Amino acid sequence: MAVNSSDLPDIPAQIPTEEHESINSEKYLIFSILNKLYSFPSRIIGEIALFDAVYPLPLMPSYVLGVVNRYSIPYALFDIGLLFYNTPSPQKKVLIVKDEIDRIAFLIDDVTGIADLQQENLINIERNAESNDLAEAIYASFNWNDNDVFVLDIHKIIERVTGELG
Numbered sequence: 001m002a003v004n005s006s007d008l009p010d011i012p013a014q015i016p017t018e019e020h021e022s023i024n025s026e027k028y029l030i031f032s033i034l035n036k037l038y039s040f041p042s043r044i045i046g047e048i049a050l051f052d053a054v055y056p057l058p059l060m061p062s063y064v065l066g067v068v069n070r071y072s073i074p075y076a077l078f079d080i081g082l083l084f085y086n087t088p089s090p091q092k093k094v095l096i097v098k099d100e101i102d103r104i105a106f107l108i109d110d111v112t113g114i115a116d117l118q119q120e121n122l123i124n125i126e127r128n129a130e131s132n133d134l135a136e137a138i139y140a141s142f143n144w145n146d147n148d149v150f151v152l153d154i155h156k157i158i159e160r161v162t163g164e165l166g
Contacts, residue, residue: 008115017143025089026042027041028040028114028151030111031109032108032109033081033089033108034081037144037147037163039147039149039150039152040065044097045096046097047070048093048096050090050092051145053105054066054068055068059063061064061161063078064077064079064123065078075105077105078105079108083157090108095107095108104158113144122142122151124139136156137153137156139156
């Protein structure tokens with residue numbers, strides 16, 4: 001039986017696949033702290049939880065609020081508001097980082113959204129010798145819904161805390 005090409009449906013020459021479209025893209029979880037927008041790559045986020053009991057730790061800087069218990073695993077809870085602005089964050093939600101990074105969590109106001117970004121849409125932030133602690137912890141930014149969102153460098157935050165505790 002012969003098939004006439006006019007009987008076949010129109011098929012684009014190249015069908016974009018999800019893998020092809022996401023080669024240079026990454027998802028970023030956007031959250032607010034003291035009415036400013038920040039983000040982490042979603043690959044490092046373990047979970048978001050409602051603020052619950054915090055068990056204080058002695059001899060810690062003020063921005064280390066203590067330990068939160070998630071499924072019988074302790075996570076050190078940092079208040080980024082205190083860490084960078086000397087202003088306590090409202091105790092609403094906790095962002096838990098995946099265990100592969102470290103057992104830490106951050107106090108956040110709320111989750112604002114998720115952005116799927118091409119890497120070329122990230123604006124890398126250059127640091128100079130006079131940069132402050134916050135500038136050290138931000139490695140990039142992007143525009144999302146007409147707002148600037150800062151991408152935090154979790155390793156720089158851990159490095160700062162380790163340096164202060166060490």
